[in-house]
Amino acid sequence: MKQINSREFQKSFAAVIRRLKNGQRIEITKRGKSVGQFIKARRPIKMPDFAANLEGRDPKVGLQILKKYYDGLS
């Protein structure tokens, strides 16, 4: 994670925001020690219709596939 000292963070806030990607974090330090993190907000995303996107699929087949995932964990 990138770091920035608190004085620089206050002084260059606009530039820091511009450089960060949405959702990216930066650690704020004071005298070399971490005092917190700043996370740039994410652009809201339109929520898909998850159920509609699964329409026509057989739940039994999906269950068999997910069983492979859980079996593979052990």
Added chain:
Amino acid sequence: MAYLDAGFLMTALFKTPSFAITNATLRDLSAPFRINRLHHLQVENVILLSLRSDEPEQRDDGLKGQSLWRNYLAEGVFQIDTTEWETALALAAQLHKGLTQPTPWPLLLHPALAAVEAATHFASYDPRSRVIGKALGMNLLPEDI
């Protein structure tokens, strides 16, 4: 912020009997959903398993799941982020010390990652992960399974 474990995430890609619960749970949250490289590897692995299946229905469903996965990533519904791996692994190892039953490590690591990410909610269908998520102070989604 809600953290979805890999098993929960996969119920948005592969239809299971719990798809309505997954849908209702996700609709109550807001996109984008932050995920990490563990989710990425686990989802890609399950897709590959299904595509290599001897059963044609599973191969067909695997293709559909893969298509949804790629679309959701491209649209930014699921966004892969960096995370504090060392901190999460150390927490998972610490949690492992308190276990009395052998538990697959990804089921420990997902709640540990959620805690490190300061998630307020933990979405999982696995009772073993849910117990850990609750012990770490997160609210469970769905509330009951």
